[in-house]
Amino acid sequence: MTIDEHWIPGFGGVVTWFAMDKAGAIAIMVNNCFGPLPTVLLEVADVEQKLDSLSEYLWEESESYKEYPEAKNGKAILDLYSAYAYRHLVSKTEVEAWIAHRSSPQIRLTEYNLPAIKGVYLYHAIEGSVPGEDYPSGYDGESEMGDYFRYLVPSVKANIEDIPFELRGIIVVSETLKFSDVRFWSGTSVDEHFSRMY
Numbered sequence: 001m002t003i004d005e006h007w008i009p010g011f012g013g014v015v016t017w018f019a020m021d022k023a024g025a026i027a028i029m030v031n032n033c034f035g036p037l038p039t040v041l042l043e044v045a046d047v048e049q050k051l052d053s054l055s056e057y058l059w060e061e062s063e064s065y066k067e068y069p070e071a072k073n074g075k076a077i078l079d080l081y082s083a084y085a086y087r088h089l090v091s092k093t094e095v096e097a098w099i100a101h102r103s104s105p106q107i108r109l110t111e112y113n114l115p116a117i118k119g120v121y122l123y124h125a126i127e128g129s130v131p132g133e134d135y136p137s138g139y140d141g142e143s144e145m146g147d148y149f150r151y152l153v154p155s156v157k158a159n160i161e162d163i164p165f166e167l168r169g170i171i172v173v174s175e176t177l178k179f180s181d182v183r184f185w186s187g188t189s190v191d192e193h194f195s196r197m198y
Contacts, residue, residue, distance in 0.1 A: 079152065
């Protein structure tokens with residue numbers, strides 16, 4: 001898979017990208033194959049390498065950076081969640097317990113505790129093998145594959161100062177959204193909300 005201005009979402013191509021909202025909060029966006037990426041991101045030269053570099057930094061797997069910000073020691077708070085991914089659990093209470101068990105800031109980094117340790121929001125795009133197979137549980141409106149929903153919320157928030165200066169240029173900035181307020185947006189509106197690079 002090559003990410004460039006000709007890239008289109010499709011099965012088998014999971015891309016993780018990074019964003020900052022108008023209040024300065026940081027989010028990790030997982031497109032789950034079908035979520036569109038901002039056009040301004042697709043226009044960045046060597047975008048895959050730059051996304052990988054920031055991802056490796058956040059996961060503390062970077063060969064270039066050996067020092068990382070102090071852990072936020074917060075909590076990962078469940079908001080909306082994939083009905084398909086958690087189909088083995090019967091209620092939000094069970095999903096919250098599942099997340100709580102895996103999101104302690106005292107254990108090794110996982111997707112579940114990234115918000116607790118790193119202070120980032122986590123958004124996922126709706127996935128599925130066919131339309132309607134997945135939807136964000138807890139959201140009352142209509143949704144489609146590729147729409148983004150707020151999955152995990154940090155109780156202690158990161159900001160741009162938590163990211164090395166050299167890695168900030170791959171972060172897409174929203175002038176319209178505050179992650180603390182926005183639980184969901186349509187994949188078709190990604191360019192409306194994310195229109196410039198940091």
